[in-house]
Amino acid sequence: MRNIKLTIEYDGSSYFGWQRQPNKISIEAIIEETIQDLTKEDIKLIGSSRTDSGVHAKGQVANFITECKIPVFKIPSALNSKLPIDIVILDAEEVPLDFHARYSSVGKRYSYTILNRITPPALYKNYVAHCKYDLDFEKMKKASKYFLGTHDFSAFKSTGSSVKTSIRTISDIELIKDEEIIKLYIEGDGFLYNMVRIIAGTLIDVGRGRISCDSIEDIIRSKDRKRAGQTAPASGLCLERVYY
Amino acid sequence: MRNIKLTIEYDGSSYFGWQRQPNKISIEAIIEETIQDLTKEDIKLIGSSRTDSGVHAKGQVANFITECKIPVFKIPSALNSKLPIDIVILDAEEVPLDFHARYSSVGKRYSYTILNRITPPALYKNYVAHCKYDLDFEKMKKASKYFLGTHDFSAFKSTGSSVKTSIRTISDIELIKDEEIIKLYIEGDGFLYNMVRIIAGTLIDVGRGRISCDSIEDIIRSKDRKRAGQTAPASGLCLERVYY
Known part of the structure; x- marks a missing residue:
């Protein structure tokens, strides 16, 4: 089991914000589904911050727990090739299992x-x-x-x-x-x-x-x-x- | 007869460049038609530079000859209210009749x-x-x-x-x-x-x-x-x- 920390840049103009909402297109849902598509697991993405609709990020952070074996340095390009062009994974790193993008933030x-x-x-x-x-x-x-x-x-x-x-x-x-x-x-x-x-x-x-x-x-x-x-x-x- | 010099900012992303082309949406044509709509005259817009598709401008200059009496300080807001949001007239001034946006440029x-x-x-x-x-x-x-x-x-x-x-x-x-x-x-x-x-x-x-x-x-x-x-x-x- 690994905990993966992602650093994410996005243009929030076309989204109803970070947080998943019923019948609305959110950044969280798009990234989560893209990771699920890559890992074939039912992963849960945890974001540091629920940015509102139209708000941008140069360094949003999110993490997810996975069993998949894909080398961490390959994660950004693997996800970016499937993500829309206004969401880009800048970096991925393996972090301790107790790292939580929201609660660990200082x-x-x-x-x-x-x-x-x-x-x-x-x-x-x-x-x-x-x-x-x-x-x-x-x-x-x-x-x-x-x-x-x-x-x-x-x-x-x-x-x-x-x-x-x-x-x-x-x-x-x-x-x-x-x-x-x-x-x-x-x-x-x-x-x-x-x-x-x-x-x-x-x-x-x-x-x-x-x-x-x-x-x-x-x-x-x-x-x-x-x-x-x-x-x-x-x-x-x-x-x-x-x-x- | 007056010669009006416009300073124009635009986002070129959605246009086939400055210059009017058949069956393509150009910045020149849009501004020209907006001025015609305002002045009810068959004016001809002269641009300083034919920027290509996708190229932007913070200070494109164009001029047109008109008989219309609208005060020059009112021209930017009158045009901006009719122009698409990615084309903005920053300034308008009356210039000598021999001013030519392209040939007068140094x-x-x-x-x-x-x-x-x-x-x-x-x-x-x-x-x-x-x-x-x-x-x-x-x-x-x-x-x-x-x-x-x-x-x-x-x-x-x-x-x-x-x-x-x-x-x-x-x-x-x-x-x-x-x-x-x-x-x-x-x-x-x-x-x-x-x-x-x-x-x-x-x-x-x-x-x-x-x-x-x-x-x-x-x-x-x-x-x-x-x-x-x-x-x-x-x-x-x-x-x-x-x-x-």
Whole structure:
């Protein structure tokens, strides 16, 4: 019996997210079925993160237990030859049997990409969130720092997932501006449902002047979802890396 | 009578290139028909560059002569509301009547993007050329400098276009590496048919060790298309800017 850890890149544009759902095409189901087709076993794929519809991944991680004897270095090309072109297995490695893509994870890194200009994008349109309002980058940068550290992020969570606690630790947050693109990188021990997209939406509201930078502390403390910004669009979000 | 200059961004993935062709969907025809629909005139659109099928543009330029009275600042949004989402008018300005998008151009800047890793791309797949062979970036950089200056680029031209001379001046060439991405920027007074893609393909061959850096001078001098590298895929190419 072997435990195989996969690192996966995907373009989420055409899928109803990672998680298997009845009558909807999900990334999890497609990869799971492709592995079953390869191994001829009824394997169960465990993903680190249930990315939503339209969200991308450069480094999603998943694992499965198998009896099959295929050499691990052959797994990526064997699966990629059967997978659709918008899902690519970057790497496969054998890991201890107790490795669990979700529970063993100690941290995640996401990016969020904003195109800030009046006209909508023709290029890269599936990979950015378009904001036509003029954003004050320095204010967004200042505001972003308030998210660092350990907080109860109830104000930055959508309803729909049951978690024991809303306390999370953000260890790194970075905002980079390159001409019309504003890119947010955020790293933490875990993220609540829609947390990165609500943080991104809140920073957009700061950039537009609808929320002041210095009120972020208050909004966090309020634990009130209504005080944070909008949930920014899925297209801007990418799961960059999962740490173990 | 007014002459309107448009700056256009487009994703070339779904089109048979810029130029109007019978029974094929072209970017030129779509924009021209959209302008005709707006102005109710039989206008003729003049593009600066006939980008091929799958080639993108961040700054294609085109112009048209019109009698219509619509304020120039309203033209982008008026056209964008009717254009498909992968073609966006970034800007419109009124220019002198003798301005001609093609003949008035004094230079162009292109980028070419290579994804250099074993596995094919799931993300950004329409915007990169994938190269699975390990590329020696330093050799590519050294080789690129031989293209600078004024040369007869007959060895770097596909047949199929009739031009008076194959002499062109490359004023700037830059190669940038960012993890798995190698990006080529090239600027010159004009480019022959497929010239940027053949230069990119030749640099890829240098990176793979199939062509030595120091033979670029010889290849240029030979004027022999067979001695240069392959024509690299259209997806990596983007018309960044046209100078006037």
